[in-house]
Amino acid sequence: MKRTPLFESHVGLGARMVPFAEWDMPVQYAGILDEARAVRTGAGLFDVSHMGRVSIEGPAAASFLDRVLSSDVPGMRVGRARYGFICNEEGGIIDDCIIYRRDRDRFLLVPNAGNTAGVLEWLSRWSPSEREVRVEDVTSGLAMIANQGPRAAEMMEGLTPDNISSLRPFSAVEMRIGGVESLVARTGYTGEDGFELIVPRESAAEVWRLLIESGATPCGLGARDVLRLEAGLLLHGNDMDPATNPYEAGLDRFVDPDRGGYIAGEALRRVRDQGPSRVLVGFNMVGRGIARHGHPIMDGPDQIGSVTSGTYSPTLDRNIGLGYVPTGFAPPGTRFEIDVRGRRVEAEVATLPFYSRRKSA
Amino acid sequence: MNPPDLKYSEEHEWVRVESGDLAVMGVTAFAAESLGDVVFLELPQADTELTQSEKLGEVESVKAVSDIYSPISGRVLEVNQQAVDNPELVNESPYDSGWLLKVTISDPAELDKLMTSEQYEAFLASQEN
Numbered sequence: 001m002k003r004t005p006l007f008e009s010h011v012g013l014g015a016r017m018v019p020f021a022e023w024d025m026p027v028q029y030a031g032i033l034d035e036a037r038a039v040r041t042g043a044g045l046f047d048v049s050h051m052g053r054v055s056i057e058g059p060a061a062a063s064f065l066d067r068v069l070s071s072d073v074p075g076m077r078v079g080r081a082r083y084g085f086i087c088n089e090e091g092g093i094i095d096d097c098i099i100y101r102r103d104r105d106r107f108l109l110v111p112n113a114g115n116t117a118g119v120l121e122w123l124s125r126w127s128p129s130e131r132e133v134r135v136e137d138v139t140s141g142l143a144m145i146a147n148q149g150p151r152a153a154e155m156m157e158g159l160t161p162d163n164i165s166s167l168r169p170f171s172a173v174e175m176r177i178g179g180v181e182s183l184v185a186r187t188g189y190t191g192e193d194g195f196e197l198i199v200p201r202e203s204a205a206e207v208w209r210l211l212i213e214s215g216a217t218p219c220g221l222g223a224r225d226v227l228r229l230e231a232g233l234l235l236h237g238n239d240m241d242p243a244t245n246p247y248e249a250g251l252d253r254f255v256d257p258d259r260g261g262y263i264a265g266e267a268l269r270r271v272r273d274q275g276p277s278r279v280l281v282g283f284n285m286v287g288r289g290i291a292r293h294g295h296p297i298m299d300g301p302d303q304i305g306s307v308t309s310g311t312y313s314p315t316l317d318r319n320i321g322l323g324y325v326p327t328g329f330a331p332p333g334t335r336f337e338i339d340v341r342g343r344r345v346e347a348e349v350a351t352l353p354f355y356s357r358r359k360s361a
Numbered sequence: 362m363n364p365p366d367l368k369y370s371e372e373h374e375w376v377r378v379e380s381g382d383l384a385v386m387g388v389t390a391f392a393a394e395s396l397g398d399v400v401f402l403e404l405p406q407a408d409t410e411l412t413q414s415e416k417l418g419e420v421e422s423v424k425a426v427s428d429i430y431s432p433i434s435g436r437v438l439e440v441n442q443q444a445v446d447n448p449e450l451v452n453e454s455p456y457d458s459g460w461l462l463k464v465t466i467s468d469p470a471e472l473d474k475l476m477t478s479e480q481y482e483a484f485l486a487s488q489e490n
Contacts, residue, residue: 016397027424028397031397031398031452032397032398032422032423032424033398033400033423033449222397222423222424225424226423288401288403289401289403290400290401290421290426292426311423312400312401312421312423319401341419341426343403
């Protein structure tokens, strides 16, 4: 089992550790519901060091990534981050990830923990010569910490001489956090304002401690999963996989299939032009019960789809979920039943996201 | 601590005999703690016949679902609607306001198959190793 540079910090805080994608990760500290509440009302701290970090550099880095990623890379400005997909030649989602442009010829790619090896393999399969593009797995030398919540920005102001509050969403700049040179991005996976920090491995515990001292609540993977689902954010491996494409997942705004040389372009243009036959929808449980990954979605005697994620939502105080259904069942308000371990429970299609924060000025 | 006046099952349920054949049952503090924040209870209705060691319902936390097994045989007299409506009571007070069912015991001899609090704590310790 792999350990992040913050393993000792988690154990010291009394976290409950669980295996996740080969990593020994904290699932909760005080409790999932309290942690989720902290992120919605204050600030919560997540160790996301298990996610991959891949450096892509060289004169052909931008054009290479443009062939691999689902949306335009050469047009990205330096200091920007972008969400997108790595799709196979059939348009199936190998992974979703964030790409950071650190300089004209220097990028950082952050894939999911469980997909990092597969993404590296895919990159090496398509990358041109070493002279043009160098792909390097830099995961182990770095840690990644997310500080998320409406109070995250003000808490971090005291830790840096830089103007962290002026950092725009999906921007990433280098700044010192508690004296530690960090890459700070205004991104996250909770539906709240917040930051993701990439710091040297040896400084991770110090930065983590400073953030807790400034008032952030340590949060585990349990709260992270609840929060991302409330915000309608998909989890690769649950809500999408190589057998689904971004159009089915309802994420076509992150796809530009018309770029020349894009590996998945032809397949994705076909899906776009024909329209997907099934789509991912959010649903609220109408009857009593919590839908879970794999539960059948039923229309009378017929299974029409499957649940991909489901949970109790503490922010909304109701049970919510995601699943794939034929497009005819996608309009909000459509009702179907979910087979919850043999019990039929009614559910109703909702508009995503379930939760969106009030945007402040 | 697990109250000394209760009987415990290996599936982490408890029974308290109130008077005569009337008993109250619930899940133990260990079960509640292991599950994490409980957010949903699926319990049988009044008059349902329960059989010792058979599944009577489900307790569900944010991350996990666990079956509840009946620690004794009997008939359901009352469901704790407070706990159904506020499942966090199972975490906050597993032996008191987080009780699940009141039942009439059909076979008092079955109580002898259950553990005392001391035996249950020894059982928990043995499970840890």
